[in-house]
Amino acid sequence: MAIHPFKEEITMQDKLVALVTGANQGIGLQIAKDMAAHGFTVLVASRNLARGEAAAGEVGPDALALQLDVTDQASIAAAAERIRTKLGRLDVLINNAAISNTSKRPDQSIEEYSKSVRASNVSLDEVRAVWETNVFGVLAVTQAMLPLLREAPAARIVNVSSGVGSLTLNADPAFPWRSIFGPVYAASKTALNAMTLAMAVELGPEGIKVNAVSPGFTRTNLNNYAGTETVEEGAREAVRVALLGPDGPTGTFSNTAGIIPW
Ligand SMILES: NC(=O)c1ccc[n+]([C@@H]2O[C@H](COP(=O)([O-])OP(=O)(O)OC[C@H]3O[C@@H](n4cnc5c(N)ncnc54)[C@H](OP(=O)(O)O)[C@@H]3O)[C@@H](O)[C@H]2O)c1
Numbered sequence: 001m002a003i004h005p006f007k008e009e010i011t012m013q014d015k016l017v018a019l020v021t022g023a024n025q026g027i028g029l030q031i032a033k034d035m036a037a038h039g040f041t042v043l044v045a046s047r048n049l050a051r052g053e054a055a056a057g058e059v060g061p062d063a064l065a066l067q068l069d070v071t072d073q074a075s076i077a078a079a080a081e082r083i084r085t086k087l088g089r090l091d092v093l094i095n096n097a098a099i100s101n102t103s104k105r106p107d108q109s110i111e112e113y114s115k116s117v118r119a120s121n122v123s124l125d126e127v128r129a130v131w132e133t134n135v136f137g138v139l140a141v142t143q144a145m146l147p148l149l150r151e152a153p154a155a156r157i158v159n160v161s162s163g164v165g166s167l168t169l170n171a172d173p174a175f176p177w178r179s180i181f182g183p184v185y186a187a188s189k190t191a192l193n194a195m196t197l198a199m200a201v202e203l204g205p206e207g208i209k210v211n212a213v214s215p216g217f218t219r220t221n222l223n224n225y226a227g228t229e230t231v232e233e234g235a236r237e238a239v240r241v242a243l244l245g246p247d248g249p250t251g252t253f254s255n256t257a258g259i260i261p262w
Contacts, residue, residue, distance in 0.1 A: 013087045015062070018242065019043040021070055021141060022097025024051040026220035027160065029058070030235035031094055031242075036062045038243060040092065043083065047075075047097075070097050070137030080144040090148035092242045095138040096160040100185045100222050102129045110223065114180040127183050134188035139195055149208060157203075158242050159196045161212040161253065165189025168261035193253055193262055200251030209250035213237040214260055 018035040022028040024046035032042045036059050044059055045068035046052030052065035064086070068079040083090055101113060103126075117126060138159060149155035163169060163177070167190055170181040180186065193212050200210040218234030219227040227234075237256050241248075253260045 013041065013089055015039065015041045016091040017041045017043065017083070017087050017089050018092035018094065019045060019066070019083065019090055019145065020094045020096055021045045021068060021137075022047075024048065024055040026222065027215050027218055027231055027234040027238070028094075028096040029055050030231040031096060031238050032056075032059045032063060034235055034239040035092070035094075035242065036060055038239070041087065043087075043090075045079065045097075047072075068141070070095075070141050071132050073140060076140055076144045080148065083145075083148060089152060090145055091152045091154070092156045092158070093142065093145050093149060094158045094160065094238055094242060095141060096238070097137065098134045098160065098188075098222070099130055102126055110180060110226065114182060117182050117184045119183050122183050127187075130184045131188050131191065134185070135191045135195060138192060142199060150206065154246065155208045156242050156244060157199060157208065157210040158238050159192055159210070159212045160238055161192050161196070161214055162186070162189040163214040163216075163255065163260055165191075165193055166253070166260055166262060196253070197251055197262070204250050207246075209244055209248060211241045211244070211250060212253040213241055214253070214255040216255060 018040040020028050020032045020042060023032040023044040032044050036042045042059055042063045043066045044052050044056040044063050045066045046055060047069035049065060049067040056063035056065040066079050066082060067075060069075040142157060164186045169175045170178050196210055196212040203210055215234035216229045217227040218229040218231060219225045237254060253262055
């Protein structure tokens with residue numbers, strides 16, 4: 001049998017390892033705290049390493065900061081390599097990092113912003129920038145982490161999506177969020193749901209479960225703290241799905257109340 005070059009470190013890493021992207025604040029930070037509480041070594045990924053280190057300090061001794069910008073292929077590749085050399089394993093990937101827009105205007109309400117990014121008037125640069133993080137970033141990170149995940153005995157991938165991306169719900173004129181359905185954030189989550197299903201279809205036979213979750217309208221930087229749920233509530237479904245046992249489902253979209261239609 002070939003001797004692995006990092007054998008010493010690997011044998012030291014008996015605990016399960018979870019990677020959470022965008023874990024330096026908001027729901028991602030809470031997911032990292034909850035996964036550590038469930039006994040995982042948690043990689044607190046952040047595009048800004050100093051902020052990741054501060055967050056990892058908050059999570060506790062079982063957390064390690066990891067520089068990871070999901071839009072930067074070199075950063076993604078370096079992160080995957082670092083996980084292999086430092087820990088030698090990855091059991092759970094939680095694709096949480098996302099942006100809602102690029103405008104960074106705290107004075108603008110969700111409704112005002114939505115009017116400026118309708119299908120008729122949105123800048124394609126805005127669509128591309130948000131999809132780059134929320135859709136292509138997830139695909140790129142997942143591809144880079146798959147070799148490690150495939151070596152894990154029961155890998156799980158959780159994509160943090162949003163109910164506002166559900167085509168079925170938005171097709172119903174009575175859906176309360178329908179008026180803000182548009183090509184930028186909401187449709188990026190629709191596309192993320194499609195990626196989730198594509199991954200689940202491919203990876204299901206290998207025993208890797210891939211599910212999408214919706215945290216609910218949570219008070220975070222993403223919505224200028226206009227959300228109504230706490231980060232503890234927002235993190236709950238992602239953590240539940242990350243911990244699914246062998247009989248758990250794959251290829252689902254859910255929140256704490258149950259299944260959400262695609
Ligand atoms: N809050 C809600 O009401 C709500 C509802 C439904 C779904 N969600 C989803 O929940 C997830 C977490 O959002 P949140 O509400 O916790 O928002 P948040 O507080 O703004 O956190 C988003 C995280 O993503 C990171 N991020 C953004 N672009 C990145 C990139 N290119 N590379 C790496 N990290 C990047 C941010 O890093 P920086 O700190 O460097 O910006 C931050 O850590 C997202 O997928 C979001 O779409 C949220």
